[in-house]
Amino acid sequence: MMRLLLLGVGAVALAACGSEDETKSAYPDKDPFPSTYQPYPSENLIIVGATILTGTGEKIENGVVTVMNGEIASVGPAANIREPKGFTKIDATGKIITPGIIDLHSHLGVYPSPSNRSTSDGNEATSPNTAGVWAEHSIYPQDPGFGRALAGGVTSLHVMPGSANLFGGRTVTLKNVPSRTVQGMKFPDAPYGIKMACGENPKRVYASRGPATRMGNFKGYREAWIGAKAYKQEWDGYARKVADGEGGKAPSRDLSKETLAGVLDGDIIVHMHCYRGDEMVNVLDMAEEFGYKVGTFHHAIEAYKVADYLAENEVCAAVWADWWGFKFEAYDSVRANAALVANQPGGCVVIHSDDGVGIQRLNQEAAKAMADGRKIGIDFKPEEVITWITANPAKAAGIIDETGTLEAGKDADFVIWDTDPFSVYARPEQVYVDGALMFDREDTANQPVFDFELGQAGREDV
Template sequence: MNVTKKVLIAAVSAFALAGCATTGSANTAGDDSGSDDAPRFAAKTEAEGPFPSTYSAYPGAPTALVGATVYDGAGNRIEGGTVLFRDGKVEAVGGSDLSTAGYTVLDGSGKFVTPGIIDIHSHLGDYPSPGVDAHSDGNEATAPTTPDVWAEHSVWPQDPGFSRAMANGGITALQILPGSANLMGGRSVTLKNVPSRTVQGMKFPGAPYGFKMACGENPKRVYGGRGRKPSTRMGNFAVNRQTWYDAINYANDEDAKRDLGKETLKGVLEGEILVHNHCYRADEMALVMDMAKEVGYKVTAFHHAVEAYKIGDLLRENGVCSAIWADWYGFKMEAYDAIMENAALLQQEGACVVIHSDSQNDIQRLNQEAAKAQAAGKRLGIEISDADVIGWITLNAAKAMGIDDMTGSLESGKMADVVLWNGDPLSVYSRPEKVWIDGALMFDAMDRKRRPVSDFELGQPGEGDVK
């Protein structure tokens, strides 16, 4: 083995989680049940969590960041602020009057502090790098509805995109979604952006599952191209509605045979699984919201949503977030009415705005994407504060993912997911200097030992290398 690689493996091993993930096995009843009617074998139920998180925070030290400009994610800006965190939690956020006794003090003068950046729409691990067919695991494009699949069962934890997202973009949490080939693509999973041997070791504890849906061109192109239904937008809605009706019947039938897909849909109907719907056109978003009311679920966020600016009032009234790009435009017909002012117009309307990536590259610069959307609004005469714009990539994302009570803002009692930037985070010239997750220093641009590197960034060993 290459000597360099041996050293790196040793370093990564020292850095990795100590625990090995276990997912449990089938329960055996019967022998100890005392009942002849009890089943001999039984799988874990949904409520028992068959694929539990085994995430455990890395060790950290009590830390005080002092003298920096602090954006708390909730719309506030503090000049010369102080952020205190200990035992994985934020203890206090305020001015220079906060006592730092008992903390390791870091001088942030001239720098900026934000909550950890959150990407609500990522495919890292399911479409990892290197981007080869053998790694293409995001779309189960075998049927128009596949609510039975779970994105976490495709996530490859060694994807170098995870460490690049942290080092370049300050990403501390992200939602991994199935692709958009299907009307119902399956469950998403929310991850903490930490090194782990297993996806369970990255799984955000307490985060609700999401459910990926898609409307518009993708499903009708994929299945219409095979001569199957749906091949039109009306076919999309017909298949969706019938699938929901079948799920309602299942949810109301106490004697129904267990069905993995309908079990997921039942979780959506019960409000325990959050719907994230890929949808571009305003008219379709309005129809989807009506369909949701018809069958009894709620859309949490429309993703991509390039025409959301046309129905900002409807989105606000229905409490639906828009997870959008800053300026992606024209790459297919339903993206032709995209405008750079989308986010600003939604903000002006009082609707929920989230900037997302859908890209292994854009996830490394969500701060810059948010700044581009802010600048487009300013050119239109819509002034949006820097503090509110930071919320587009922190607290608003957390709200739409159902984790805002745990992360997304710098508030006492929340997870100490924190980024120290070497300059204004809304500047193209700024980068993360340090990143903490649950109070543990996971990246430090000034310390090579805290700059994770993947084997795939080192290249293949050559003949002249020491084996």
């Protein structure tokens, strides 16, 4: 995960840049819609008696988690942790604690409920390259789907534009805490991503004007990267002049190229919708050609056919457990896909939803993927498989330093499950984000009701 660490550094640099005096930077503001997310008030907690899947690959029986000021203060076996004074004690005997679930592939907010033309804001299908659009500007913060996902244990999610375009636009990472504004949900200092798409979707959408073929897709990507390189050189040249005190006229801004230049700079992570294995390898060569990294291939149905290439290139595969057959490039799905990818040395697999219903049960999707690996002799344990929906999506979204595992110093994003989360019968009892109780199954006062549902009939699940 060298690359992701590097990207993490890039993200820190980005944040630092934003905090400096803006007039000193020659570059346009990289964070013009900054996060205003603030954790809600939380108690200092000591949670005892539970089995803990830490998200680091470990399982602790009779474990203890302590939370202080919204952060994990300690995690370990009961014997190793001294009970701090003045902390509120929660007895979680018989329960399971996991990190908060993270969905790397969501369209909540951009394709919200209700689903109709007025609310459909996920695909700017007007040009093959819309790298300049940002998913956050489509997010409907009143999407009740956020609340349903919270009830399913989802504490962070990576929301993307759709896959109509070669370059669909910028992604946004959210804390799953309701807000009036998207800024109020944005995960502080999370790096941006860009959504790209391989294969059938772009060539179908643009069949009449092009690209109409996979080779047309690649021409489209490569020409855009060529343009982005020139754009970046232009701005870098200008920045050097400014630094040297020469000044000069700033180049004119191009929002699409600005995003692509961000990828070339290592600040923006590439999330590429790509089903076919051979196509993924073509993309890896293209990334080499233009000197950027692919972060994750999404919907990677055929990842198992090229799992060795993916591991060598340190690229994650984000997959469904078992979806298949809805289009030709989804025909060669296998149920052990996730296990086959994870089984490669250095392999990185993420189970994603792409779905407002599926996001509510990513634990079940991971459980199926685990069982299907076992069927062919690849035996991952629950403490390993939980990383497919916690730590690995956190790495892939560039937020692993803040969340995704239960380790001292991280955000206290976690779920208390009533039973083994790899059981169909398991449900989250409580969901905490930054130590604040945001969902409690037994207490309707701790369950959000989104504006759209307020005053409507039959709102059982709100």
